[in-house]
Amino acid sequence: MAVRAQQKERTRRALIDAALGQISAERGFSNLSLREVAREAGVAPTSFYRHFPDLEALGLALVDEAGTELRRRMREARQRFGTEGGVVRASVDTFIQFLIGNANLFYLLSRERAVGSPAFRRAIRREIDHFIDELACDLERECRDRGILMSDISIVAESMVTIVFNEGLEFIDNKEENVQDVTQKMVQQLRMIALGAEAMARREQISPGPE
Amino acid sequence: MAVRAQQKERTRRALIDAALGQISAERGFSNLSLREVAREAGVAPTSFYRHFPDLEALGLALVDEAGTELRRRMREARQRFGTEGGVVRASVDTFIQFLIGNANLFYLLSRERAVGSPAFRRAIRREIDHFIDELACDLERECRDRGILMSDISIVAESMVTIVFNEGLEFIDNKEENVQDVTQKMVQQLRMIALGAEAMARREQISPGPE
DNA sequence: AGATTCAGCGAACACTTGTACGCTGAAACC
DNA sequence: GGTTTCAGCGTACAAGTGTTCGCTGAATCT
Incomplete structure (x- = not known):
């Protein structure tokens, strides 16, 4: 049992790639049509059902792939850069590379986050939460290493991801924008958040009273 | 010439409201169907064309309405609260009220920002930019009044709007979430950004060197 | 009062859509 | 080598889509 399964996997990929393509x-995932996807994949419409019960199921597969791939890259970048330059800068660079090379995967994660079936939305939310968690973990390590105090690291990470996703979406929408400019803008915003978190921690330490 | 135009305006509204409804x-603007909208408005499909050349044209009208209404509310709130409690808190409260009362208008502004025809996306972007500008203007005033120094106010405002839009989207997606919790979380994030901007300004003032 | 405008309609058009059914032929199994 | 499995296909269907066209009748104008 090898040729058969291998071929099946190949057309499954063709379907996924067709949808992604x-x-x-102009066109979000929710506007895709099964027939069109099948056509682009070079497969009869009815054959689609041999691989997915639904377009939504394909969507879930796509979301999974997008999240996994994005996280893989980020993790890899973190190792590569190591201690040089700080996590934030390294992460931003990698993130932008991901944007450029996988715009459609990123579209899926960012703009479809709030539209579609509950399962679909939940899947995306989960991927983003993973992403935030890994960033939070890194931030924590970085802060420990540098002796920095930050308040509410998970919220800091969430803000950062929100900012970066938003800026990224804007970036791949206006292709004319410069890569360096975007990077710089992202870094500036992230730095601001980091500074704010530090300031907040300092303030809490000095006067831990109410309000 | 009164009855005629009045009636026309009434069914135009019916169409807009139907689309909004x-x-x-689960369903974004780009998944709407002309026929369905017309049906819900109690109008023959062909009558739609008496009011809009396109579904997209209706979309543009919706976007305009959403942006105008949101800004109107915010301006009103700013006046009402005046100096009491700071702009940020007042704005967040009003914004959340808008979310609750006009979830679909907000959907339009936030999640459809990056999908659809170029004209459509541009229209939304413009509304958001307006929104950011007005916030920036207020922030500047507030900083002057309180003698606070902040760096790059327009970027601060942009970050804030990004955060608030994102949190808002999450909020109307999980209806079970508490209003107070969201408000608090938003305020905390905004406060962090504000603190960060202050810290950055301070830092720039002390050492205005490169990097 | 008579002519004109025009919002709304119904019928018809040429498609596209998702999905059910049963067949085929090659790979996988025994 | 004979049997079973099953990915892929063609056909078919009912339902939905956007849009064109010409008509109607009431509000508007002259």
């Missing part, structure tokens, strides 16, 4: 600035 | 967590 039809996502664009 | 069909937007939901």
Whole structure:
């Protein structure tokens, strides 16, 4: 049992890639049509059902792939850069590379987050939460290493991801924008948040009273 | 010339309201169908064309309405609260009220920002930019009044709006979430950004060197 | 009062959509 | 080598889509 399964996997990928390829600035995942996807994959419409019960199921597969791939890259970048330059800068660079190379996967994670079936939305939310968690973990380590105090690291991480996702979405929407400019803008915003978190921690330490 | 135009305006509104009513967590604007909208408005499909050349044109009208209404509310709130409690807190409260009362208008502004025809996306972007500008203007005033120094106010405002829009989207997606919790979380994040901007300004003032 | 405008309609159009059914032929199994 | 499995296909269907066209009748204008 090898040729058979291998071929099946191949057309499954063709379907996934076809769907991914039809996502664009003008067209979200929820506007895809089963028939069109099948056509682009070079497969009869009815054959689609041999691989997915639904377009939604394909969507879930896509979301999973997007999240996994994004996290893989980030983890890899973190190791590569190591201690040089700080996590934040390294992460931003990698993130932007991901944007450029996988715009459609990123579209899926960012803009479809709030539209579609509950299962679909939940899946995306879960991926993003994973992403936030890993960033929070790194931030914590970084702060410990540098002796920095920050308040509410998980919220800091969430804010950072929100900012970066938003800026990223804007970036791949306006292709004319410069990569360096975006990077710089992201870093500036992130730095601001980091500074704010430090300031807040200092303030809490000095006067831990109410309000 | 009164009865005629009045009636026309009434069914135009019916169309707009119908479209708005069909937007939901599961269904974005780009999934609407002309026929369905017309049906819900109690009008023959072909009559739609008496009011809009396109569904997109209706979308533009919706976007305009959403942006205008949101800004109106915010301006009103700012006046009402005046100096009491700071702009940020007052704005967040009003914003959340807008979310609750006009979830679908907000959906339009936030999640459809990056999908659809270029004109459509541009329209939304413009509304958001307006929103950011007005916030920036207020922030500047507030900083002057309180003698606070902040760096790059327009970027601060942009970050704030990004955060608030994102948190808001999450909020109307999980209806079970508590209003007070969201408010508090938003305020905390905004406060962090504000503190960060102050810290950055301080830092720039002390050592205005490169990097 | 008579002519004109025009919002709204119904019928019809050429498609596209998702999905059910049963067949085929090659790979996998025994 | 004979049997079973099953990915892929073609056909078919009912339902939905956007849009064109010409009509109607009441509000508007002259």
